[in-house]
Amino acid sequence: MEYGVQSIGRRGVNFINRTGGLCILLGRFFVALKDVPRSMGLIFEQFYIIGVKSLPLIIIISIFVGAVTAWQAAYQFKFIGAPLRYLGHMVGKAVIMELSPVLSALVFAGRVGAGIAAEVGTMKVTEQIDALDSMGINPVRYLVMPRILACLVMVPILVLFSDFIAIMGGLVISVLGVDISTETFMSGFRDSFKLADFRNGLIKALVFGLIIGLVGCYEGFRTREGAVGVGRSTTNSVVISCVLILVFNFIFAIILFRL
């Protein structure tokens, strides 16, 4: 009984510690933004590593997300007897408002968030972060700021790509598999398209990018105890990022898409 209470208490303290630590790191990230001009080299390097190198993966998942959305929608339409001219409408809305931002962010958390946590965590346990400090180099400016900034900028850009490719994937499946014409699909999509939905999807992507970069760096900095610790930080960063992405997505659904 006592063990159970202690365990709950320890988890509670851990949760508060982590939340506080994330807020402090976020504050230090904003302070470090003043050094953006002198850190352009480091920032563009991260844009490339984090953004450009994620593009192939985002393209592949987007094709299949669009394709399966179109297929499942057509199946449900057939089931309830809805006209197939709404397929473009359905795929467009689902992709732009939910599927592209959320699925891209989840995949990005697995690829980039884990990578950041593992890299920073390894630097922590091999004393490279101490070495930066000992040379008078602020690790938040040198490591954290370029990585979070790259996530902030690159997740919305990748979501833009993902929106386009997923809709194209949906279109191809609709034309080849469901047997409706390109014009029917596109007119359904055009009629339903609202710039506000598109903007809201990108706002979500921006926040998801911040979550992924921040959690990856924070878990990296918390790393202790060698290889086991790096493994734990990497797992934690993916799990925490994914949970936060889904929680914030729900909050956004309530705020941005009012019934």
Added chain:
Amino acid sequence: MHNNLIQIENLHKRFNDLPVLNGVNLSIGKGESIVVIGQSGCGKSVLLKHLIRLMEPDEGRVFFDGENIAEFMGDSLVSFRRRFGMLFQSAALFDSLTVAQNVGLGLKESRRFKDEQIDEIVIEKLEMVGLASSADKYPAELSGGMRKRVGLARAIANNPEVLLYDEPTTGLDPITADIINDLIVELNTRLKVTSVAVTHDMKSAFKIADRIVMLYEGRIEFDATPDAVRTTDNPVVKQFITGQARGPIQVR
């Protein structure tokens, strides 16, 4: 008589309720070469990290040049740290940078030097440690001894007043260890720096120290010249320097 450059007063540090430093008092004079000896895990590296504020004490104070280092913030902390050079236990080289970039990183980020000046300094420091020909290699391509030497070159790149060595010879073969020891002695005399090394390698300690300090159970157990350490009757020091399993020191 030395002027005290570093003064440690009543330093306490605990990890998960386990006391590691338990009231350390130590003065380090300008130009002195101090070696802190003690068992693995006794807190030597923790003590060293407190000197440059890589760790914050639970209790106690550290003064550098008469100033309490806990009061340094922002730019003053950066300028304070730039007066030090530190060689880490695992050398702590940045994997993604070449040897030359590792050595020049502190200079580049300080924005006080032009690129050409940095290149000159880097080559000069790498020549001092005998590794000028490896400037374009990556740390993964180097042996343990070479990595330590690059770490040394990086530590002295900024012409520091104080050099901190964390286990400089650990994990090296005896010959490479001796090369590092010679290098440390040479750098200390040539650059006229104050140096603090922590090690459990007694051969290294006797070679580089003006003064040997033994850390035991979180406190300074013994503080004397290398000759006095060799001839002491203190059972703790005697057991440690002769490497006996039996004696007052209990291995945890």
